[in-house]
Amino acid sequence: MTIRDLTSAENPELWAFLESLHRGELLSGTIAAIERFGVFVALDAGPDHPVFPGVGFITIPELSWRSFEAVSDVVRVGQRVSCEFLQFDTWNLEARLSLRATQADPFQAYADRHAVGQKLRGQVTKLVPFGVFVQVADGIEGLVHLRELEGAAVEAPLDGVQVGDEFTVVITEIDRERRRLALSRRLVRSDH
Template sequence: MTEEMASESASERELGSEHGAPAASDAIVLDDLGEQGLEEAIAKSLVEFDEGDIVSGLVVKVDKDEVLLDIGYKSEGVIPLRELSIRKDVSPADVVSVGDRIDALVLQKEDREGRLVLSKKRAQFEKAWKEIEAIKARDGVVRGEVIEVVKGGLIVDIGLRGFLPASHVDLRRVRDLAPFVGQDIEAKIIELDRGRNNVVLSRRAYLEENQRDQRERFLTSIRPGEVRKGVVSSIVHFGVFVDLGGMDGLVHVSELSWNHVDHPSSVVSVGDEVQVLVLEVDQEHERISLSLKATQRDPWQEFASAHKIGELVYGRVTKIVPFGCFVQVAPGIEGLVHISEMALHHVDLPEQVVSVGEELWVKIIDLDPGRRRISLSIRQALEGGELAPEYREAFAEYYDDEGNYIGPPQGEEGTGDGTGDDDSADA
């Protein structure tokens, strides 16, 4: 080819390019797929799925009654309001927002209007059901928000609608369920039926299990001999229950006070804060025995340290028995006056000498704090003796120079046998 011809050929190529004519290489690119090939390429770029499959997509529009989801299909999928959430009367805007990526189950690839119909609710249900089955298999716990009060119980959102019967809401029967709406709760699964889409929950079972674990930990931490603080939680005829912060312990009526107790309510009230001594911990039966009186000063020891045999004390007759009478000489301290020690003369019946409620002087003739026994004598008190320390100041004028109790001056009180007035009359 001459230089002139080559030059003309190059000029023609440049001119063609300036006027928009395609270059040979450009024509190959445009015509590479062809019309049929382009359709196949587009088809291959679309996701493949069947009805019942779960697909993932991006929320592109939120209307008042539906949501549009782009899942990479030839048309956007629509999620009707009824298929959006397990909750009733919710706005789509409260469930999803534009730009959210969510899962949805394919209900229909094409409905009557040619639309792809999806369900977020059912995709959530399928996913939740598998999780719940796994939790049930390992006897685990589910957590969810109480969303509704229905007849007989509550509905809990656990990814699907779980039913919580009223009898399983708490450890004790709950009359008003409304305050639970909006609360997040934990519960055990007690019934699971996929065929009926039925899930029954029990918060009570969860609380009992949790309480049982707490009791086990508490029982291993508490030891006999410890002094613990607690609150009186309930009162029964045989004692009181005290909440120790982990579980309740029982204070038997015999361990409430050093004094005689007619009924536990006379000693404590519900809500009282008390200090108790741990007497016994029964791990097997989960029982704790407590004592309230053991944390208080023992009146017997106090009395024994302040008194001695031979002292005179003042008391009140509390009970009459065939062999004598009992006399209370201090709070919680009663001693026996044997019938042989009731008078200077022979006594056939104690009622001939004393009556219940009568106050009189007695002498301590035996004192055994270990066995909690005091023997007293009315007969020996009549013979005089040393007064107990608590009476000496009040009756100082009744002592002689040697410190012996000699009683009031003659005539200040009767002889004690009711004969003084009669003698005067005879004289």
């Protein structure tokens, strides 16, 4: 059987179950399989899937608000989970789920407690061509753009900056919608 064969006529119980679900509904189940593209969940209330190891599916971005290296850092096969139903994927005949929707967004909580202009200590986590990422709290990183690293007279602002370095930064922007934090090291230095 191929995915194209998964029609409502050939799988009436599965189709009826998936159509009965509502966006935002909480569903419980067990992690059935971990793949590089996501996680299959065997739902407690749902029928078996004719092809996949579970009728529920969580994409990688929907696993956690925090960044992670490996899916196994977030879930493991056999683990019990409660997820929010997002949509009925009629192509694969599966319930698209979100594990992170059941958790508080740490960025929004951080944004509630911090303001533009506030000074923070942070640690460099990544160097990129356009600047550096600095972790300012558990799971919260912000970008210090090249132009915000040092004064304009510096020709190679990344020289001497390494992952693990700690320094003080100033919050220049909090973008709640895109979950982005802009930081400046230059403004700290011009304070003196």
